Amino acid sequence: MTPEATTPLAPARSHRERYDHTATEQRWQARWEELGMHRTDLRDETRPKYYLLTMYPYPSGDLHIGHWSIKVPTDAIARYRRMHGYNVFFPIGFDAFGLPAENAAIKSGVHPATWTFANIERMRGQLRSMGATFDWNAELITASPDFYRWNQWFFLKFLEKGLAYRAMAPVDWCPKDLVVLAREQVEGVERRCWRCGTPVVKRDLEQWFYRTTAYADEMLEYRDLDWPEPIRTMQRNWIGRSEGAEVAFVVAPDSVQPGGHEIRVFTTRPDTLFGATFLVLAPEHPLVDALTQPERREEVQAYRHESRRKSEIDRLATDREKTGVPLGSEAINPISGERVPIWIADYVLLGYGTGAIMAVPAHDARDFAFAQRFELPIRRVIAPRGQEDAAVEDAFVAHTPDEVLVDSGRFSGMPAPEGARAINEALEADGKGTGSVTYRLRDWLVSRQRAWGTPIPVVYCQAEPSCGIVPIPEDQLPVLLPEDYEFRPQGGNALESDERFVRTPCPRCGGAGRRETDTLDTFVDSSWYWWRYLSPHEDDAPLDRELVARWCPVDQYTGGAEHAVMHLLYSRFFAKALADLGLINEREPFRRLFNQGQILGEDGERMSKSRGNVQDPDELVQRFGADTVRLFLMFMKPWEADAPWSATGIGGVDRFLKRVWTVVLDPHGQEGGESDDPEHAVGIEPEAGGRELLRLAHRTLRDVSELYEGYRFNALIAKLMELTNGFMRARGTAVAGSAEWDESIRLTLLMLAPLAPHIAEELWSRRLAEAGQEWRSVHLESWPSWDPALVVEDTIELPVQVNGKLRDRVTLPMGISQADTERAVMDREKVRANLEGKEVVRVIHVAGRLVNIVVR
C-alpha cells in the first residue's frame, strides 16, 4: 500500500507531483527503442502472427494532424493485439515518387530526390513523436533503387505473361507548353493549362497498360474478405460487369460508298433490337471517316474536335443537353432489315463496349433524350402486358416480370427475357451476333510522361533492321534514374532531354537504341509494398516467399476511403497476377479493411498545402504531450467519420489524463470544495463501495473490450472517463486504497495502455516500484478478462410506455418472472392514471427491455 495510507484525509494537493509529459514521453520512447520492443521477429513461430498495415504516407514535407488520425488508432490496435498474445508486424514507409517532388524541382531547382529525402528525414522525427510502435527496421522508400528495381522486374514478368502491353491512349496536352498534363493540372470547366492558361486538348500517345480486365470477374468475388460493404459496392460498380450481346449492323451502300462495313454494337437489351432506330458511334470510332458523307465532313470534323476537349465526366453527365451529328450514311438493322441513320455523339465512349451503340430511344433514357432533341423516330417494343397500346411519353426502362415484346415481328408477345434469348439465337444462327460480356473497368494505364518515377525497362532499337521494342534483360536491372535533371519551367518529362539517359545500345543487337522515358504510375509502387516490408533489403527477389506465405494476407489494412476503387483494386490485381506468376500463394492482399474518416481543415475543405489549411500537430504535442493528442484524435469523432479540425475540447481529454494521474498517485487526497462525506462514493452503502467500484471496473472492461474490437475508440474513451469519474467520487473515502480500488486501478491502466502508452507506462512503473516489484512494461502485459459474476446487475430499471410514450420507470429485481413484472407494472400509480377510462388492447413486454401497454 501507499505510504500516504496512514494519513487518509490529508489534503495532498501540495504534495502531488505535476505530470511532466515531455520528459516522460521522451524517456519511455528511448527505453522502448533501447529494448527493441517494436522490432518484430518475423521468424517467431511461438505466437500467432498479426500483420497490421496502414497506408504509407506521401512525404510531402510535414506530417499533419490527418496523418496522426490514421496512424494513432492503428497503433492502438497494434498495442491491443500484442496484449492478446499476437506477434504484431506494424511497418511504415514512404510513397516517395510523384508529382509534388517534380513541381518542387521545377520551382526551386532542387533534385526531386533531395527534396523527397529531406522531407522523409523530417517526417521520421514527427512519426516517432507519436509514440507509435512502428517497426523501423522494415522501413521502405519507393524512390530507392532497391525498391523500384522490382517494379521494373514485375513489368518484365507482366510483359512475358501478356499482362503488360502497349496501345494508343489519349492524354491531356498543352499545345503551347508542349507537355502532358496531369488531371490536377487541368483547371476549370474551360479545361485550361494551369501554368499558361491555354485550352487543353487530347492527344493520342503510345502508352503502356496492365491488363487489369483479365481479373475483372475474379475481382467481383470477395472470398474470405472482411471488407466494408460500401467499398465492395463501389468496386463492383467500378468493374461494372454487364451481360448482353454484340450485334453486327452492316452499313448500307449509297452514292459515295459501297457499304458492307460492319459496325459491332454492344447491348444489354437484345430484346429491344426492333426498337433500334439509329446507331451512335463514339466520335473517335475508326469507321467515322469512311462513313462520313462529303457534305457532312466539315460538321463531323468540328464535332470530333470539340468532343476531344471535353472531360469524360462532362461527356457522361446525363442531365446535359445531348449533342451529336449525323454522318449521312445508314446501316441495316440485322433483324428487321430496316435502314437506320448513323450518328456520332460524345455520350458514347470508344473505350466502353465496342465504342458504338444501337439507340433504342423508347427504352433508354439517354437515347430518348437524344431522339427527342434531333427528332429521331421512337419505337416502343417492350410494354407491360395489357398496356401494349399505350403511347410513348418517356423512356420505359423498368424490368418487371410481365413485360412483353411488341411490334417485334415474330418475337412479339414473348416475355422480355425469353425474347432476348430468342433474338440472340436468331442472330447467332445468322452470324450477326453473339452473347457477350462487357466491363466498365478499363485496363490500367501505367505509363507517365514524368521524370520522378520508376523508369520503364525497355529500349527502342534504332538499328537497321530494328529489333523493335526490346525489354531490358533482368540481370541488367535496375534502370537507374539520373542523379541530375534539367527541369523546364513549363514542366514536361525531364528524362526526354537527358541524352546520357536516353542513349543506350539495343540489348538485343547492340546497335543504337533509345531508352523508354516514360515512368510507371506511383500506384504501381503501392500495389505491392506490403510484401516488400517483409524483406525490404533482399537483393535476389522482390519478396521472400516463405515470409509472405507465413504473414500474408495482411490481417488488417487501415486507410482512407478515397482509395476505394483505384489503389485497392490495383492491389487486388497485383495479388492475382503475382499468384499466377507463382510468386505468392494468396490471391487477395488484405483480409480485413477499415476506412477511417478524414480530418478536414478548419475551413471544412480537404487539408492541403496549397489551400494553406494544414494543421501541424507539433505545437499541440509540445503543449499537451503525444498521449493527449492521441487520445483527443480518437475521442473527437468516430474513427470512420469525416470532420473539420478543431482543437476545442482537447482540454477535456487532458484533464481526463490528469485525473487518472491523480487517482493513481494520490488516492487519499482531496480537492478544495470536495465533500469528505463517504456517502458520495460510488456505492450506495459505504461498506459496499469498494465492491461497487470493482464492479464498475469490470463492466467497463467488458464494454471496452467489445468496443476495441469494433475500433469504436470515441465510445471506449467515454467509458474510461466514466470509470475515472467513479474513482474521483471514491477518492478520499475509505474505498480509496482498498484492494478493490487497487485492482480497479490495475485494470484501468491496462485498458488505457494502447491509447495513451506513455502515461500508462509511467503510472504502471510507479505502481510496481511502490509494490517493490521488478519493472516490466505495461505493454508486455496480457489483456485482462472480466469476471462475469461481477458484471451482473441485481436489479433492472424497466421503462413503461403507454401507446409508445414513456410514462414511468420501475425498478425490479433481476430474474423476476414475466407475469410478476406485468403485475408490478399495472400496479404503478402513474400507469393506472394513464390507463384510466381506457381499454387495454395489448401488452407488449420485451423481457428486460420495456413494457408497452397499448390502449384504446
Add this chain to the structure above:
RNA sequence: GCCGAAGUGGCGGAAUGGCAGACGCGGCGGACUUAAAAUCCGCUGUCCGCAAGGGCAUGUGAGUUCGAAUCUCACCUUCGGCACCA
C-alpha cells in the same frame, strides 16, 4: 451527372427497432483562495407551468410498426471517388 457515404442540443458526438442527447467542450451556479489561475462539486435540448407535471424535438415529406434517430420511398444539403494528386 454517375457510384458511395453522412445529416441528432450552442459545439464534437452517444444510442443501429425498445428510456433520445452517454462522454466531452462551452455556459451558469457553488466550493477552495486575500484574489486570480488551476482543481473539485452541482445544473444545463426546447416550450408551457410556482410546482407536480405536460407538450415539442434526431435535415424535409410520406410510409411500415404496439413502438422509428435507427427500416422503406421521395426530396434537400454536405463530403469522398470518377481512371495522370496521392
